[in-house]
Amino acid sequence: MFEAIKGTFPNVVNYWDRFIDSMEATFQMFFIAGLITVLIGGCFGILLIVTKPGGIKPNKPVHTALEVVTNVFRSIPFIILLIFLIPFTRLIVGTSIGVRGAVVPLVFGAVPFFTRQVESALSDVDPGKVEAARSMGSGTLGIIFRVYLKEALPDLIRVLTITAISTIGLTTSAGAVGAGGIGSFAINYGQNMHYQDIVNLCVIILLVIVSIIQITGNTLARRTYNRELFKK
């Protein structure tokens, strides 16, 4: 078994510990940035829905401000965002390099995307259900949790999946600020040192990660969506 791996990926075996380090860095970035993105982007998405004209708590200034911020950051390519945010990153986490320094731009790159996704998932919730909840005396929070989030759960899982995959994509660029990760490993060891097997392995690993996320997301979404069929 080991011999087979060694035969297929000779250089990966030579650089095994660095490969493990880069995997670790990728997962660190993914989970830390992912968690923060879900929290912030989720709140933003909900706020966009709640404060939109005709929403349950219309608030034009907040809505417009959120719209502008999401649109601006969504239109900046990540690799530029990475450099552009350096002073700000330093201000917030004290450093602009390494995994810590990469998390801030990752969040800035993923939040607008996730915000939009959440917004579109929530706007699919029938306004009639919201009105019914209001007529039953639900307040803003009640409507958010008991109607919007509950009814849109399958869609929310789906957009979470898409965002997770795109965040994995973003982490591969984070090597520019010295955060390491699989993307950086592929460039610095695979491409620069011309070890094709390292590039191949990195592609395979990314493919596997993305597939796992996609399959998990699809399964969960289907489960929640067809709950009535599974639980008779």
Added chain:
Amino acid sequence: MKTIKRSAALLLALCLIFALAACGGSKEEAEPVKIGVPSDATNQARAISLLETAGLIEVDDAAGFTPELKDITKYIYNIEIVPAAANTLVATLDDYGASTINGTYAVPAGLSPTEDGLITEVQDSGSGNPFINVIVARTEDKDNEDYKKIVEAYQTQTIAQYILEKNSGSSRPAFDYDPNYSVPEDYVSSLEGYKSSPEGKKSVKLGVCGSGDVWRAVQKVLDDENSGIYVDVIIFDAYNLPNEALNSGEIDLNAFQHIAYLNSEIQSQGYDLTPIGNTSCAPLTLYSKKAKTLDDLKKLAGLKAK
């Protein structure tokens, strides 16, 4: 109807004539031969200098050691210079008439500067060569004792042998060493496999670009001397950040650039950085799959029409 048909035919004929004329025109002035050069400022300057040395172009003397594309005053031969990411030039060599490639990328891909190269940069470790790679510190820290120890650990026979063995000649030590040595077969991998722990040691953050493997060997030297220093290597994918990170104090040293690049960065960005020790030099070579010699390439391109 007839008129429409006639005018259509006339139009078609006219188009044909123009197309033919255009073809004829381009035959007089053939497609220029594409020369790939690294897109980053560091290597591009060297590539332009190399192309000047090769006699393909003329460059404004005022540009010194760091010419840019705009400093090219004349194309002697009919070539077009195409900047591309330095690490992609090997893979795309077939698409260019020729490319200037760093030894660090060319040699692992099986290209030999002596056999496959048309012309190679001449680099001596003597004074004045701006293309020697250096370890850089902030000017205020240039006399730091720990940093000096790191430079000393780098400039040892152990590391010289590592550089030569590892890079098969694409990169050479830029300090005094003994060229007559013999090493065991696993010399490189045993050094690269060395793992140190930062515990109980003073950590020094060092930024590099590409792999930082040589620093594992340096760490071994440091540990063997019980220096109490741990070199924390941070790999950057892009050349534009290690100097910025060093100047702002986020890292303590960096080692990825030659003096020429450092100087241009200091000039354009106002960094307060100083080189504190030489590491290695990796000459740039002009490779081609289409021409065997420099003269072949020149023939292929032809003189640039006026």
Added chain:
Amino acid sequence: MIVIENLEKHFITKDASVRAVDGVSLTIEDGEVYGIMGYSGAGKSTLVRCLNFLEIPESGSIEISGFGRFVSDAGRLYREEQSGRRAVAEKELRQLRRSIGMIFQHFNLLDRSTVFDNIAYPLKYCGKSKEEIAARVDSLLELVDLTDKRNAYPSQLSGGQKQRVAIARALANDPKILLSDEATSALDPEATESILQLLKDLNKKLGLTIVIITHEMAVIKAICSRVAVMEGGKVVEEGPVYEVFSAPEREITRRFTEASSGLGKIGKLVESGAVELGSSPEKKLIRFTYTKDTVGRPLISTVSRQFGVDVNLLLANVDVVADRALGGIVAEISGSGADVAAALEYIGSCGVRAEVIENV
């Protein structure tokens, strides 16, 4: 009792301000089934949403027995108290809404919750224990006859069943008032009938005041005791259902009654050329409308015999409204001018309204 006075509600669109409810005054008695009828856009939905404060009126007042009197001023809601008026806080509004039930055209059930959880939704706001909630939901399920669907999901129910769940949910907090916004418009005739029957039963059994919004006259005829007809944000006609429909004063009310009885089809007949419009003395196209209990008399044959005129029946319909017969006939009467005039006079004296149809 619900007393609405001079209620105004405007919506501001891009181009203009729309008066959705324009100076409406109504009184709805306790325990009655009150219908509000109108075409879509007439403002009836907005009006009913003002009753449970989903919409805050621009101005006007609403008094609901048990809740007190609420006055709107410049889009702000105040409660009238002895010491003066006091602004109503959002929290208080939510409490008010909880005590008024509402059902909708598209049921608006939560698709990812079971029937049980849907009905339990409003109960979670009143601090009851789990057991109390379960007991309450079960008794509501019994009330709407859906005990066996307790753990089903809405997607497994028919439209009529969904509306029953919605009714149970609306009644969860034991409201005295139920608002129904086109609750049967998305249902087939059979389900409509069963839902209307259920509402009627609830009205009797629980003494529930029901306000029904609809564009279907059949619904009003089936269960309402009084009706208000709305057009352009205003109530144009109001009163007991039988009175309003037997003697419609407004064009819109007449259109509703005709569409409902099928007498409006005369227009189509005229258009097709099968019938001629006419008011020559010898031949008249007449619409008779029965009122009171005149439906029992052998009117047509009497007229034909006594006055020597020919009566050609084109359309006829009798409805039962508020348990009384209401109907009409469209017929062509021909004969000598004097006979026709005498016949029409006789018909009028029998309590049947006769009008000459001159245009459609």
